[in-house]
Amino acid sequence: MEKLERLQKVIAAAGVASRRKAEELITSGVVKVNGKTVKELGTKVSPQDKIEVNGIPVHKENHVYLLMNKPRGCVTTMKDEFDRKTVMDFIGKEITERVYPVGRLDYDTAGVLLLTNDGDFANKMMHPRTHIPKTYLARVKGIATKGSLKPLVNGVKIKDYVTAPAAFHIVSTDTENDSTLVELTIHEGRYHQVKLMFEAVGHPVKRLRRDRFAFLDANGVEQGKFRHLAKSEVKELLRIAEEEASEKMPIRVMKGMRQY
Ligand code: URA
Numbered sequence: 001m002e003k004l005e006r007l008q009k010v011i012a013a014a015g016v017a018s019r020r021k022a023e024e025l026i027t028s029g030v031v032k033v034n035g036k037t038v039k040e041l042g043t044k045v046s047p048q049d050k051i052e053v054n055g056i057p058v059h060k061e062n063h064v065y066l067l068m069n070k071p072r073g074c075v076t077t078m079k080d081e082f083d084r085k086t087v088m089d090f091i092g093k094e095i096t097e098r099v100y101p102v103g104r105l106d107y108d109t110a111g112v113l114l115l116t117n118d119g120d121f122a123n124k125m126m127h128p129r130t131h132i133p134k135t136y137l138a139r140v141k142g143i144a145t146k147g148s149l150k151p152l153v154n155g156v157k158i159k160d161y162v163t164a165p166a167a168f169h170i171v172s173t174d175t176e177n178d179s180t181l182v183e184l185t186i187h188e189g190r191y192h193q194v195k196l197m198f199e200a201v202g203h204p205v206k207r208l209r210r211d212r213f214a215f216l217d218a219n220g221v222e223q224g225k226f227r228h229l230a231k232s233e234v235k236e237l238l239r240i241a242e243e244e245a246s247e248k249m250p251i252r253v254m255k256g257m258r259q260y
Contacts (some may be wrong), residue, residue, distance in 0.1 A: 004044040007033065010051060012119025014058045019207045020125040048113035048153045062117040064097045065234050068226035069218035070113040070210075076101040087113060090224045102126060103189050111136075112208030112218050115226070123232070124241045131164070131244040134236070136194050137210040140203035143173050146178040151201050152184065160194040164188055166197070179206060187244075214240050 011031070025031055027253035029039055032052040038145070045051060051058040074085040078100055087101055102114040102122045116122055124130055142148075149170070157160045164187055171181040180203065184194060194204045211217055214237055221227050229237075 004046055006041075006105055007031065007038060007043040007045050007051070008041060009120065010045055010060075011053060012059060012123065013063075014051075014121065015061045015063075015100075015117030015228070016043040016053055016058055018100075018119045018126075022119065025053055036097070041234065056144065059153065061227065062099045062118055064095060064099055065118065065121065065166045065229040066095070066099060066160050066226045067093075067213075067216055067229055068115060069087070069221040069223045070110055071108065071223040072108050072110045076104040076113065087115070093113070093162060094163070099197060104191075105210060105212060106192065106195075109208045109210065110223060112213045112216055113210070114213060114216075114229075121238070124238060124245075126189065127187070127241075128188075129245045130241045132214050132240060133185050133187055133212070134210060134214075135185045136182060137209045137211050138178050138182050138194060138205050139207040140182055140198050140205055142178060142180065142203050144170060144182055144201075144203050144217070146170065148202055149182065150204065153196055156197055156200040158193070158200055161190065163190075163197055164191070183211070 006018055008022040008026055011017060011025065012019040016259075017025060020077065023041055026041055026043075027039055029037055030053060031038055033045055034050050038205045047130065068087060068090065070087055071090075074087055075088065076087050078086065078088055080086050084107070091099065096242045097117045099115040099117045100122070102116055105111065105113055114125065125132060149168050152163075152166045152168050155164060166187070167185045169183040171183055184197070186197070187191060194208060197206050216229075216233065
């Protein structure tokens, strides 16, 4: 029997957009199946069905998973309204698939960034229920102490939200420049989260780098370069995402999370 799949899943799997964005495309009326506009989210399609988004046929692409060492001075959108450099400028012609960033890093943040054309995978990595650990190295203003950073462990209020448990480690202090180097592991991905967390404890971030996304780091990958993830790495990320999502979250101190 022919395999029927949900329209939004097929669009996401083809690398056109994330699952959520694919749903928006469908409901906004720009998706056609065999020439007919379809706005129903549950619609099932077969491999024979001709799908178009904005009049462009959707072709299934091989899935590609990249780990980039993002440099500072570029945005993680596909295109920038102010014409700033984007991470896509570093991908080049070598990758013909339509990859896009999994989540975001700020313009002035460097470090580990995943890119893919697998909408399902991207969705699983970014979903709010998926608490994948992300470790950042921050140079913060002032001399931070275990005491001044302690609120980060239980959660701090940023805007209208209290953050989930996090773990920190003071790497070094620089009294001359009145700053501290701190490693922070969080399990969420809110807008400007790390900067807002440090601000909440009175130590604004001067410089930020994402050192790890789950077990992945940028060792051996120069800034502005990328590498393909191994199949086993993709599998392990999906396993972690599933495990984290199935836990009775939201607040628990994560496995393998170092407490200092
Ligand atoms: N938190 C931030 O504040 N900025 C980033 O780029 C990533 C996490």
